[in-house]
Amino acid sequence: MSSYTIPVGPLHVALEEPMYFRVEAQGEMVVGLDITAGHVHRGIEALAMTRNFYQNITLTERLCSLCSNSHPSTYCMALENLASIRIPERAEYLRVIADEIKRVASNLFNCAILGHIIGFDSLFKHVMETREIMQDVKETIYGNRMDLAANCIGGVKYDLDEERSKYLWQQMERMKKHLDEIYALYCKNSFVRLRTEGVGVLSKEDALRFAVVGPVARGSGIDYDVRQKSPYAAYDRLDFEVQTENGGDVLCRAKVRLREAQQAVRLIQQCVTDMPAGPTCIDTPPEIPAGEAIAKSEAPRGELIYYLRTDGSDIPERLKWRVPSYMNWDALKSMLVGDKISDIALIVNSIDPCISCTER
Amino acid sequence: MFSFLKILVRNLIQGPSTDPFPFGETFTPEGLRGRVRFDASACVGCRMCEHVCAGGAIRFEQSESELRFTLWHNSCTFCGLCQHYCKTKAIVLTEDWHLSHRQEEKYAMVEQGTVPLAPCLGCGISMIPVADELMRVAYRETNQDIDRLRRLCPDCRRKLGIKGVQRCKM
Numbered sequence: 001m002s003s004y005t006i007p008v009g010p011l012h013v014a015l016e017e018p019m020y021f022r023v024e025a026q027g028e029m030v031v032g033l034d035i036t037a038g039h040v041h042r043g044i045e046a047l048a049m050t051r052n053f054y055q056n057i058t059l060t061e062r063l064c065s066l067c068s069n070s071h072p073s074t075y076c077m078a079l080e081n082l083a084s085i086r087i088p089e090r091a092e093y094l095r096v097i098a099d100e101i102k103r104v105a106s107n108l109f110n111c112a113i114l115g116h117i118i119g120f121d122s123l124f125k126h127v128m129e130t131r132e133i134m135q136d137v138k139e140t141i142y143g144n145r146m147d148l149a150a151n152c153i154g155g156v157k158y159d160l161d162e163e164r165s166k167y168l169w170q171q172m173e174r175m176k177k178h179l180d181e182i183y184a185l186y187c188k189n190s191f192v193r194l195r196t197e198g199v200g201v202l203s204k205e206d207a208l209r210f211a212v213v214g215p216v217a218r219g220s221g222i223d224y225d226v227r228q229k230s231p232y233a234a235y236d237r238l239d240f241e242v243q244t245e246n247g248g249d250v251l252c253r254a255k256v257r258l259r260e261a262q263q264a265v266r267l268i269q270q271c272v273t274d275m276p277a278g279p280t281c282i283d284t285p286p287e288i289p290a291g292e293a294i295a296k297s298e299a300p301r302g303e304l305i306y307y308l309r310t311d312g313s314d315i316p317e318r319l320k321w322r323v324p325s326y327m328n329w330d331a332l333k334s335m336l337v338g339d340k341i342s343d344i345a346l347i348v349n350s351i352d353p354c355i356s357c358t359e360r
Numbered sequence: 361m362f363s364f365l366k367i368l369v370r371n372l373i374q375g376p377s378t379d380p381f382p383f384g385e386t387f388t389p390e391g392l393r394g395r396v397r398f399d400a401s402a403c404v405g406c407r408m409c410e411h412v413c414a415g416g417a418i419r420f421e422q423s424e425s426e427l428r429f430t431l432w433h434n435s436c437t438f439c440g441l442c443q444h445y446c447k448t449k450a451i452v453l454t455e456d457w458h459l460s461h462r463q464e465e466k467y468a469m470v471e472q473g474t475v476p477l478a479p480c481l482g483c484g485i486s487m488i489p490v491a492d493e494l495m496r497v498a499y500r501e502t503n504q505d506i507d508r509l510r511r512l513c514p515d516c517r518r519k520l521g522i523k524g525v526q527r528c529k530m
Binding site for chain 2: 051052054055056057058059061062122123126129132136139140141142143144147149152157181184185188189
């Protein structure tokens with residue numbers, strides 16, 4: 001059989017963001033892959049070094065829409081680590097709530113797109129409609145459907161009064177029912193299983209070799225979650241389990257994401273009940289000394305690391321972040337080879353790539 | 361397969377999930393971050409809002425007689441940092457999200473305000489008056505002495521302070 005090369009992307013109907021794949025194919029099979037990135041580079045790292053610490057909270061929130069809360073909260077954590085600021089306990093719980101609300105919405109978005117790619121558009125719409133509950137929650141509690149603007153240096157900018165706590169609790173109860181139903185659908189529905197089971201398999205050895213993180217790693221049986229390994233905010237006081245699957249295929253990654261969404265709902269409810277009263281933010285402007293610091297968190301796509309270096313002024317000397325998609329997209333080479341050309345979009349979507357975060 | 365048919369029928373009976381906007385009302389929660397309002401009488405001219413604004417949407421211009429505040433809604437990201445750091449709540453985000461406009465109106469999408477400067481009771485130099493709102497934040501209640509101090513410029517206040525100290529020593 002003769003082999004040929006086909007381009008996939010950078011603009012492709014089934015890819016959510018621009019990325020270019022040069023695919024070597026033999027008949028229907030992918031035999032080789034070359035990835036070219038750089039289509040949505042916007043120079044945000046350089047921009048961050050021209051703006052002060054406060055302005056960068058808003059800037060980092062605009063790196064990406066789906067994990068928009070993970071960026072400013074990790075950035076603020078880096079600043080707080082550097083200045084030895086201990087944020088109020090209530091703020092720690094409020095940060096968890098913001099992060100988990102975004103996780104539910106982000107994971108549901110990815111699982112919905114899975115439905116769209118396999119041609120099951122009524123499933124896509126149903127999952128998106130369920131996600132709409134989370135969008136309304138975000139809009140009601142934070143005032144915006146995507147960018148929560150929850151963080152500030154030394155705490156959070158929002159608070160939950162009794163009425164809002166009650167509203168949040170009720171909406172989470174609503175989500176539970178929907179999420180259980182959706183999870184059962186993905187596990188049992190024959191259309192979903194036919195297209196996703198055994199597709200895009202990433203073995204545990206390869207997962208370790210590519211150092212993948214997040215649901216991609218956990219879908220291949222790697223028990224790694226920053227929230228558990230090096231807890232930040234209030235995660236050390238919350239009760240939850242790391243969700244893993246051993247199959248390493250597209251379906252396993254979707255199942256991990258859905259179970260994490262279910263668990264996020266429980267985490268939010270735990271926070272609402274456990275949260276102590278008190279201030280939500282330090283009340284004096286922070287003093288940031290010269291030095292360097294690192295902070296990491298578990299974004300919906302995996303481990304997110306921020307590196308910050310300061311020189312005593314109020315503008316960072318260097319701000320750099322490593323996003324989960326950076327490791328995950330390299331593993332596509334292992335996932336795609338041996339699979340069909342028609343599954344490329346499905347497998348690419350299964351790592352939930354965030355190109356705009358990675359290329360900034 | 362069958363389980364999804366059940367969901368389909370249920371969703372069909374429930375009817376559309378979308379709001380009928382613009383022909384009907386849509387969902388606007390309390391606390392939505394929309395159009396910014398500036399209250400000049402509460403502004404103390406600390407310029408923290410200008411400092412934290414990521415989009416560079418806020419600008420202050422000071423002349424001999426006034427301090428002018430301008431905010432461009434087209435540069436604003438509605439992050440609310442200005443509101444968070446404004447101690448006197450002179451700047452607030454309202455729930456008004458009706459911000460669509462024609463291209464020719466783009467420079468008119470601003471929020472402006474003017475803080476008139478007032479003369480210092482001691483030396484007469486013009487200064488930004490201390491807003492009532494700041495007095496409420498700083499002191500629970502004020503008396504005549506504090507009220508006189510607030511009408512003095514920092515230099516005159518310092519001089520008066522030193523005199524007070526000297527009186528105590530005597």
